[in-house]
Amino acid sequence: MEVSKILNVSQLRKTYNSGSGSLTVLDDISFSLEAGETFAIVGPSGSGKTTLLGLCAGLDRPDSGHIELCGVEIDTLDEDERALLRNRKVGFIFQDFQLLPTLTALENVAVPLELQGAKNASIQAKTLLNKVGLGERIHHYPSQLSGGEQQRVALARAFSNTPEILFADEPTGELDEETGQRIIELLFDLNKEAGTTLVIITHDMDLARKTQRILRLKGGKILMDEKVMV
Amino acid sequence: MSDFESSKSGISWLFLMAWRDLRSNAGKLFLFMSSIIIGIAALVAIQSFGNNLTESIDLQSRALMGADYVIDSNQPANEEVIRIMDSLGGPDSREINFASMVVFPKSGNSKLVQVVGTEKGFPFYGEFETEPADASSSYLDRGAALVDATVMLQQDLKPGDSLKVGNITLPIAGALKAVPGRSALSSSVAPAVFIPYEQITQTGLVQRGSRVEYKYYFVADQGQDLEALYEAIDPRLDAEGADLDTHLDESRRLGRRYNNFGKFLNIVAFIALLLGCVGIGSAVHVYIRGKLRSIAVLKCMGASRSQTFKIFLIQVAGLGAVGGIIGTLAGISLQMAAPALLEEYLPVKVSVSISYPAIILGLLLGVLMSVFFALLPLLRTWYVSPLSVLRVQPENDAHTGKAQAVVLGLIFLFLVLLALQILGNWQYAFFFILGLGVSFALLYGVARILMWAVKRYFPEKLGFCVRQSMLNLFRPQNQTSVLLLSVGVGAFLISTLFFSRDILLSKVALGNDENSPNIILLDVQTDQVEAIKKTLRENQVPVLSNVPIVTMRVEEINGRAVNEIRNDTTSNIGRWVLNHEFRVTYRDSLIPSESVLSGAWVGNAEDKELVPISVAENFASDARVEVGDRVTFNVQGVMIATEIASIREVDWGRVQLNFSVLFPNGVLEDAPKFHVVSTRTVGDQSSAVLQRQLVSLYPNVSIIDLRQILSLLEGILNKIGLVIRFMALLSILTGIVVLVGAVRTSKYQRIRESVLLRTLGAKNAQLLRISFYEYAFLGILGSLTGILLSLVGSFFLARFVFEEPFVPSTEPFLILLPILTLIVVCIGLLNSRSVLNTPPLEILRSESR
Structure with a gap:
């Protein structure tokens, strides 16, 4: 049986203009991911990791090359169409959690479902918060939660719309080692349960080795694309 | 995109999100709400009071005149006038009035009064208010006089005492408290004494050359068209030197008397609203700036540009509606207070009633002002890239530029229509807004020139703190333009209020030097001149x-x-x-x-x-x-x-x-x-002796004691000035709210930089000095530019709106300039307070979120 490709990136190039000229951040990047695969993008600061994640998730447009996400050529979509695609197919986890500060934990998790027009968004959000161990703190605001708790709310939110692919940008970057470890376990457990494709950006090689495949970037180019031997 | 259905979340979700976001941000929107509430309160109060005054004048114009129409002339009716009056059924009542001195035998004092001889029947509408109450109905039959209540008090007179009018002496029937057709202003200058019409001749005061007015009062038939009557009769009367006035004219004339006052109040209301609008813009700018990260997150989650835009638009409109309601209620409360303040000097008793047009305008404006002036900052939500979640993104100037131009066009149109509604004249409206636009452009130009000049001639040799504050003026993402615009426009509008108030208050120039007369003798016959001069010399007055x-x-x-x-x-x-x-x-x-x-x-x-x-x-x-x-x-x-x-x-x-x-x-x-x-007399006693002597020697001569009039006018002006200052204060309050908003706008930039400097070892005192120099410089320059622009604007206001000479006062320069600068500096330093009292790391972390 042929395994379907969930992300197909070919000959991607991205350049930023600055006052002193242009800076090529990504150059000739091509790779593809299969559904359910776990994948890490690693590299030193300035290697283009975050730019690549932004392009793959449809948050930005490449200067050239093509991206096919969940079977859709995203470079042909306008901004609102890409937003819709993200709402239906994509989940995010950010280094600094990025919870909406004016919404409670429950409301933060419910937002992606509410955007889909789900009638039982609150119930589903509550179930997810129970799953990440925050059933007792659903009405707390982000400012009333610890860093680890905030990232667990972010995890619940990321999985609330049952995404086909989940992008995680340094998910433990703001957490202490112990808390970070627990978050990673939770992330991989939830991912396994949902069968979601997982793309993690990290400096942490221990975390990267937990995935099935590692893409090393340097100076905006692919240095290595290797399968992790378990 | 055919593979996906469009977003299913409907309008109710947008309202839900707007509410969720708002409930924990109420404090941050204090400036926004204050701007709306104060602006609308001023508008509703002023417009409602104006409407009440107009309505009261309309309703009571018959009572003001005492009849439906009156024919008046400065000479007795000739045959033609009598023929015309006969064709109208003959007058229902007649009156003769003139100014004259009267003597009170009890004290021997004299006083200039308006002697009014009336026949039975008058007034046909409204009524005399007298003490005792029955004096108004009995004085004609008793051949007695009704004397102004103030004069009764001043002269210590009681009913039953007497007064001498020319050659006759009459008993006083009672004190006159209110008379149809006489406001406190005119009756204070020459208080009225009513005597029977038949006794006027016996006074001997109606002679050739005397200033006498003859009035013939008419009651119209039911349904009679007074406009048509005026058209038909007035030209014929004009030809005979007489004049026809209907109670409709009275209504119009009274409206005109308060015209400039009304114009000023409307300008106050409009400026309060404009300041409110600027306040809304500043507050939403600061608010949305703090929301950009959340908007980017929402977009990552799949919210469309339109959805995020609408969430905040709904918030702003909702707050505008609530602010409009609170402002309207506050305005109605102020409106209730206005008649009590002005009661004594208004020609009619202003009945306070709810003015629905003003309330509807207030409620509508709450939403419209908020939406239009929030549009510019709200545009940013449209162009926020979801990528901002991952890294700072530059704004797309090409897109926002076009959108901003459209929004600015809409705002200009809205303002012109708003000005038209409030000022009631499209030329005023257009030029007022154009003037404001030009001021904006000039302020922006001043800001650009300042940045260029500071960069070009940077004071390298000055100390660290001054150099840092100067650097702040032109470094990337500086706030120089925004602050100069906000402070400058605030100063422009507030000082325009000061200047306009001066234009209004300086209308009556009160002479008080040695060569200014304070006693005027009217109707002196040529053969009396030498005798009067002699009397004056004997009394040692020039x-x-x-x-x-x-x-x-x-x-x-x-x-x-x-x-x-x-x-x-x-x-x-x-x-x-x-x-x-x-x-x-x-x-x-x-x-x-x-x-x-x-x-x-x-x-x-x-x-x-x-x-x-x-x-x-x-x-x-x-x-x-x-x-x-x-x-x-x-x-x-x-x-x-x-x-x-x-x-x-x-x-x-x-x-x-x-x-x-x-x-x-x-x-x-x-x-x-x-x-x-x-x-010119010096001292009350010598003035009274002279007046008594003159009135007894020359009973036909009218004496006006300007000292009384001058003090009365000063009193009236002080009272009107109080109301003007009170209304202006409302606008100034809004202006301060704007300044707070403007300075807060720069908070984020300043805090980051201050924290970095502190991390590098700068002392608190140095940080405060840097902020002080920068804000003081911007405060002085912004306020001064605004005041200078206002000077030019006020000249045009004086010339074309008030049609009065413009003599600018120094108040805006001596008082407003330092106060505004101080406010800007204080708010700027308060902004830095959190940096001084908290560890740098804590702030860096909290600011990064």
């Missing part, structure tokens, strides 16, 4: 002026007889010019209240065939004459041909004798005339 007055009427204008002009329906020459009995003087020079607008002043006739005269601007415009035109006057039977040598601007607001028509010396010296003599 004769400051002796102005001869000759009465005359216009006979021809440029060869056309007045009767011919009257019959010419196409003529647009003002009827009053044709009918008026002009009181004219002659002299060889101009006085300070006059200045020549065109032509040349000629002080001596020098046997010219045509007498070179000077006419006031209003005469020239109403008589449709220019320099070089010819006017023939009928001077009590003698025709005098004149040529207009000059046209003068006359400041009628001054308390001194001014004339529409002025002759040179050498023509009127032998004409029948009376005189106006002025003097």
